[in-house]
Amino acid sequence: MADPALVCRDLTKRFGDRVAVDGLSLEIAAGESYGLLGPNGAGKTTTISLVCGLLRPDGGEVVVAGHRLDGDELAAKAAIGYVPQEVALYPDMTARENLRFFGRLYGLSGAALTSRIAAVLEIVGLKERADDRISEYSGGMKRRANISAGLLHEPQLLVLDEPTVGVDPQSRNAILESVEHLAAGGIAVLYASHYMEEVERLCGRVGILDEGHLVAEGSRRDLVATVGRSGRVELAASGPLEALAEACRALPTVERATVVDERVEVVGSDPRSLLPRLLEVAGCVGVSVTSVEVVEPDLEAVFLHLTGKALRD
Amino acid sequence: MVGVVLAVAAKDLRQRLRDRSALVLAFVAPFGLAAIISLAFSQFAGQAHVTLAVTDLDGGPRAAALLTYLRAPELARVVTIRPLAENTARALAAHDHVDAAVVIPAGYSAGEAPLAVLSSPANPVAGAVAQALADGFSSRSGQSNGDVHAPAITVESRTGHLGGVSAASYYGPSMAIIFVFFTVAFGSRSLLGERELGTFRRLVAAPVRVQAVVAGKVLATFVLGLTSMLVMWIAVSRVFGATWGGALPVVSLCVGVVLAAMGITSLAAALATTEEEADGIGAGLTFVLALLGGNFIQLYLLPSAMQRVARFTPNGWALRAFVDLTAGGRARSVAPAVAVLAAFGLVTGGLALRRARWAEST
């Protein structure tokens, strides 16, 4: 059995008296994709900095592919492909020159380096623009070039810190596709983001981070199950809305029904199968429904459920 | 390890060579400024010595008396006399091969023709000296010589330990020293720049020792600094014909100056938190050291108290050593200066390394 790609035990990092990461433990198996989901300021970047050896922890330890960061530092670092949150490339050099330089830092040279450069440029779709300076790239292209520099040495663990922030939808999709492609190729991924959809799409397992704590961890399905299978149906309607809410509450699978503005919000398990019965009841009490929205439980709901806060502000 | 050092050095050099302002500071500005300042200063600092062509078309007793007067031992320090045929003298003066020419016309002894002084507009001081000499002789011998009405000028030859150096020989090294501080400052503060750029995070995340990264930067900075000084040396000697001295002592001195400049500018960078701040602190230090060290005003023109202060600056040490060399000092005489300069560099550089923030890379 291969070593886990990453083990964090009881990691703690303080900045003055602010605890940015508080006793965080997690494990990523070889080849597994793990999402670190949390709002801004949750401690994602700090966690990643600890994992990549950019910050020294105040407590706990990091083991990358069997190498303790505090002890076998260079081997641990060599196993990681790091993609910083901000684009970290030399703007006055071309993408190819940047890659050549960073490749050499990872011990690549000669023909091996040249072919790896070609390969990563292909992955991020920048082959045509490889000899342009980074300063001439669009924001999305810079982001993609930023990712390519983390892939050169074929790391066992790819660490991405919010790689799609501030990127146009097209580039964002290209980035997500290349990460999916890499994950399918067997590379382990630690993906930090505050975008629930990205983490849901890419990651088999998700850790939810809030104020430096890992408040929950598991597959998307496991996590959604912690909020129960309840979802929400929103009926925009006119007529006796209070009467409709009252009638809905009598239905067996409905947990809650309330009137909000011109809408009735109904919370209950399995909202999709609930919908026909709700429309039937509406007809009975003389309410005409103008639109319907079914909101299935998602990680956003999980986060709200666990922390009482929205993921995005 | 070596591979990483070279990779970082090559990368930094490539960036410097692409940066126009860095190139101007390293190669163009010091040369231009040295040229301007030495032109401005040559009138009273170095070139108190005038080469005068004298053409005697008269051959009479007054002409002989004039020649004797010009060759007087008291004047030997100030003027060199080259007896020449008239058209040669005119041609040489026109092309600045001599500083000025005096033509003694036929009939001068008989009082039939006045002396003619040829001076080049490019060298008004030499012209004035020649006129003053001619004037002095004429008034002594009680005969007017027509068009010469220049005021009498006393020309003082500055001698002593630091004297007798042409302005170009002084301001060449002087400007090279000032600008090498600016040139190496780019490298010294480049880690701060990488921090601001975010690339420092990648450097630290890579499986390399931070010492190797620093060594690469030091190497690139040293190469660029030394190249800038040596180019200046070659350019100044080619263009102004000013010699700095033999190759070995000059290169050793340049190495010493580059090391000192690297140490001092690194310390400025280590005291700063941003590249801009480092730039400010570095430029301030550079100018203070240049002022105290005699880069702007020749050391031997300064009061002796100031000359002693200059002894505490790397600039003062370097300039003294360069002047010594130019004045024909032996190669070995630069050794103490090279040692002091290297020590300046090592001490300040060591302090900078201790002061720098390595661990926390965010």
Ligand SMILES: Nc1ncnc2c1ncn2[C@@H]1O[C@H](COP(=O)(O)OP(=O)(O)O)[C@@H](O)[C@H]1O
């Ligand atoms: N270098 C630092 N100095 C002081 N506080 C910091 C530093 N870096 C991060 N923090 C604080 O630690 C907390 C976590 O920050 P961060 O890890 O950047 O969160 P995220 O990446 O999830 O947005 C925040 O409150 C932030 O203000």
Ligand SMILES: [Mg+2]
């Ligand atoms: Mg962050």
